[in-house]
Amino acid sequence: MIDLPQTDRRGIMAGFAALLGVAALPVDALAAPAEKTAPFLPAPRFALLSSVADTMLPVTDTPGALAAQVPARLDAMLKNWAAPATRAEILAALDRIDAAAKAAKGRNFAALSAKERETVLRAHDAAALKPTAPLDANKAAFLQTGTVPTDSGYKRLKELVIGLYYYSPTGSEHELVYDHVPGPYQASVKLTPKSRPYLGLGPF
Amino acid sequence: MFDAIVIGSGISGGISAKELTERGLKVLVIERGRKVEHVTDYNDTQMPWELPNNNEVPEEELARDYPVQSQCYAMNAATKQFWVKDSDHPYTTPEDRPFSWIRGYHLGGRSIMWGRQAYRLSPMDFEANAKDGHGVDWPIRYDDLAPWYSHVEKFIGVAGSKEGLPQLPDGEFLPPWEMNDAEKLFKASVEEKFSGRKVIIGRNANLSVAQPHHEELGRTSCQNRSICERGCSFGANHTSLSSSFPAAERTGNLTIVTDAIVHSLVQDPATGKITAVRVIDAKTMEGRTYEAKLFFLNASTIGSAQILLNSANEANPRGLCNKSDQVGRNIMDHMYALATAGLMPHYPADSYYHGRRPTGIYIPRYRNVTEEGDGFVRGYGYQGAVTRQGGKPDAAVGIGQDIKDRNRKFGPWMAFISGFGEMLPHPENRMTLHQSRKDKWGIPLLHIDVQLRENEKKMAKQIQSDARTMIEAAGGTVVYQRTEPGPPGLGIHEMGSARMGRDPMTSVFNGLNQAHEAPNLFCTDGAVMTSSGCQNPSLTYMAMSARAAHNAVQMLKEGKI
Numbered sequence: 001m002i003d004l005p006q007t008d009r010r011g012i013m014a015g016f017a018a019l020l021g022v023a024a025l026p027v028d029a030l031a032a033p034a035e036k037t038a039p040f041l042p043a044p045r046f047a048l049l050s051s052v053a054d055t056m057l058p059v060t061d062t063p064g065a066l067a068a069q070v071p072a073r074l075d076a077m078l079k080n081w082a083a084p085a086t087r088a089e090i091l092a093a094l095d096r097i098d099a100a101a102k103a104a105k106g107r108n109f110a111a112l113s114a115k116e117r118e119t120v121l122r123a124h125d126a127a128a129l130k131p132t133a134p135l136d137a138n139k140a141a142f143l144q145t146g147t148v149p150t151d152s153g154y155k156r157l158k159e160l161v162i163g164l165y166y167y168s169p170t171g172s173e174h175e176l177v178y179d180h181v182p183g184p185y186q187a188s189v190k191l192t193p194k195s196r197p198y199l200g201l202g203p204f
Numbered sequence: 205m206f207d208a209i210v211i212g213s214g215i216s217g218g219i220s221a222k223e224l225t226e227r228g229l230k231v232l233v234i235e236r237g238r239k240v241e242h243v244t245d246y247n248d249t250q251m252p253w254e255l256p257n258n259n260e261v262p263e264e265e266l267a268r269d270y271p272v273q274s275q276c277y278a279m280n281a282a283t284k285q286f287w288v289k290d291s292d293h294p295y296t297t298p299e300d301r302p303f304s305w306i307r308g309y310h311l312g313g314r315s316i317m318w319g320r321q322a323y324r325l326s327p328m329d330f331e332a333n334a335k336d337g338h339g340v341d342w343p344i345r346y347d348d349l350a351p352w353y354s355h356v357e358k359f360i361g362v363a364g365s366k367e368g369l370p371q372l373p374d375g376e377f378l379p380p381w382e383m384n385d386a387e388k389l390f391k392a393s394v395e396e397k398f399s400g401r402k403v404i405i406g407r408n409a410n411l412s413v414a415q416p417h418h419e420e421l422g423r424t425s426c427q428n429r430s431i432c433e434r435g436c437s438f439g440a441n442h443t444s445l446s447s448s449f450p451a452a453e454r455t456g457n458l459t460i461v462t463d464a465i466v467h468s469l470v471q472d473p474a475t476g477k478i479t480a481v482r483v484i485d486a487k488t489m490e491g492r493t494y495e496a497k498l499f500f501l502n503a504s505t506i507g508s509a510q511i512l513l514n515s516a517n518e519a520n521p522r523g524l525c526n527k528s529d530q531v532g533r534n535i536m537d538h539m540y541a542l543a544t545a546g547l548m549p550h551y552p553a554d555s556y557y558h559g560r561r562p563t564g565i566y567i568p569r570y571r572n573v574t575e576e577g578d579g580f581v582r583g584y585g586y587q588g589a590v591t592r593q594g595g596k597p598d599a600a601v602g603i604g605q606d607i608k609d610r611n612r613k614f615g616p617w618m619a620f621i622s623g624f625g626e627m628l629p630h631p632e633n634r635m636t637l638h639q640s641r642k643d644k645w646g647i648p649l650l651h652i653d654v655q656l657r658e659n660e661k662k663m664a665k666q667i668q669s670d671a672r673t674m675i676e677a678a679g680g681t682v683v684y685q686r687t688e689p690g691p692p693g694l695g696i697h698e699m700g701s702a703r704m705g706r707d708p709m710t711s712v713f714n715g716l717n718q719a720h721e722a723p724n725l726f727c728t729d730g731a732v733m734t735s736s737g738c739q740n741p742s743l744t745y746m747a748m749s750a751r752a753a754h755n756a757v758q759m760l761k762e763g764k765i
Contacts, residue, residue: 125603137543143543167597176612184428185428
């Protein structure tokens with residue numbers, strides 16, 4: 001076994017650029033561009049989305065969803081990627097979180113303190129993801145395991161928030177490294193307590 | 205006039221063009237799709253967050269334009285440019301028998317997105333039809349093709365390990381990729397508990413170590429990115445664009461025309477020779493013809509048969525070279541998506557790997573080799589891997605620090621293996637020209653009617669029962685298993701629509717890949733496959749292309765065609 005290498009992603013990308021003889025590969029783009037356009041969602045919904053993303057992935061010892069611009073990127077996906085049914089499913093899931101806040105605390109989710117939001121979302125999360133049935137492998141995505149949740153719209157929302165966080169310059173810098181050009185394959189790497197998985201790609 | 209015309213620029217057309225130009229022929233390659241530039245047209249430098257919509261294709265666009273192509277694992281925003289719009293290229297099937305025709309119309313064809321698994325057929329594969337009576341006998345044997353497998357392997361670069369298995373002949377390999385620690389344990393368990401079964405590293409057309417003749421073409425060693433299907437700017441995987449066309453271009457003998465849809469072939473009724481290719485310009489809809497002395501059909505299994513069927517004339521009302529009535533019949537694929545996965549809790553918790561290895565593990569066929577099949581003939585192999593869980597954002601129960609903590613940790617090892625089962629040639633698994641509907645270029649649509657039959661259904665059951673048994677024997681707990689194969693076509697190994705054979709009354713091409721009814725017409729794509737084996741077939745198409753080009757040029761020089 002060999003030790004887990006320290007990966008210098010910027011160095012690797014620069015090396016990739018040099019190898020290809022290309023001057024302007026996306027080394028500078030490692031920092032995500034700021035969203036300049038106005039949100040697709042109306043302001044109250046965007047605030048709700050932002051507060052949910054911030055509660056799912058707050059600032060801890062590492063930056064959170066807001067630093068990774070998850071709300072703006074998810075807002076753009078709702079506009080540019082989601083079909084009407086998906087958009088409705090995700091917005092309904094957001095609304096149910098808001099309704100849970102009103103029921104528990106008498107105010108909109110976005111108006112709650114960080115601690116209140118955490119309390120509300122933690123309870124909502126556990127109920128929404130409670131399994132109802134095993135996944136049918138013949139209908140599930142390839143190699144997807146797990147169960148059918150109570151609230152599939154919430155699961156979809158959560159997967160998007162988390163996916164956009166980790167697949168971001170912020171997530172890759174502070175949580176799981178995405179190594180675009182790994183170089184030679186190392187078949188056996190000794191883990192240490194500080195080791196973390198590399199961010200994967202694709203179904204395999 | 206050109207010396208030769210190659211119809212299609214994919215994995216077999218690329219090798220045909222290379223071999224013909226290297227033998228001094230002036231060659232025209234006709235591609236129905238658009239031009240793609242190696243490197244500059246690829247999306248392989250983008251980081252995940254630079255791809256639109258987190259690398260997802262907008263859902264409405266996907267449903268409207270790509271309902272079939274989106275079934276392929278490799279279809280995403282970064283690769284969208286390489287898949288046909290189903291809405292522009294319709295075909296029909298019986299309502300209850302879907303066929304997933306996965307394809308890309310552009311220079312290089314599916315060679316850009318192929319899975320790169322490169323296996324030889326074996327002597328038993330070439331003898332199978334003769335032995336069990338399905339289909340017709342292959343007109344060639346393994347020994348006819350063996351030197352051409354070697355020739356192609358050296359050129360394209362195939363990484364692999366020599367295993368000495370009769371059902372999976374060794375080749376001219378680059379150094380193999382290495383199994384990770386868990387895969388080595390899985391291999392040891394399976395091989396210890398099931399005599400005759402082997403777990404080997406997958407053989408793949410990625411340059412584990414680029415050789416000087418690869419570097420001469422601008423290719424470099426693989427960087428273990430596993431985004432090969434976006435097109436590889438390192439040229440580390442073999443494609444027509446990275447490899448075959450650069451070799452052909454340096455001869456000075458290659459001409460390529462894109463956006464040219466082959467409508468039909470023109471045959472001289474007196475000599476039987478093909479004299480020209482009728483083409484429709486994809487953009488202007490104008491027709492034109494190209495003439496040559498020699499013609500190679502490399503338009504893909506379904507595309508090549510479509511051209512023959514659409515070349516019908518008064519003397520050949522069923523289509524060209526179709527006195528046997530076998531054009532369009534005997535379509536096979538490999539049974540696909542029969543995957544099983546299990547958690548391996550006893551595998552080493554302190555071990556990991558670095559890099560996205562562009563191949564997995566492979567379990568060569570053993571049914572009806574060292575162990576009998578349960579009521580079926582032929583057999584299957586498995587592709588898979590044992591990977592460490594982690595590194596895929598996990599949205600399980602919990603919020604805040606829980607999410608971050610969980611995703612920082614490594615999960616257990618998971619083994620998955622997915623069976624690739626041989627389909628038998630059956631004359632009623634066929635494609636025909638639609639009686640009334642035409643595409644936007646006026647070419648009749650195809651009607652494709654292919655189904656899995658009794659032998660395949662029995663085989664599928666044992667594929668899955670064996671998979672479960674092997675994972676459990678290796679100490680795993682199965683957590684995922686499909687019971688139904690994917691629809692035919694989804695294996696993207698469609699074959700057999702204009703088979704080779706000895707008898708002109710029962711086959712379309714002879715043992716030299718030469719049409720029985722047109723001496724200067726050769727076909728070296730999947731259409732000519734007389735049976736399918738269970739191995740990924742592209743290497744065989746390439747070996748046949750090189751062999752047929754060699755023989756065709758010889759015949760041309762000797763004035764025989």
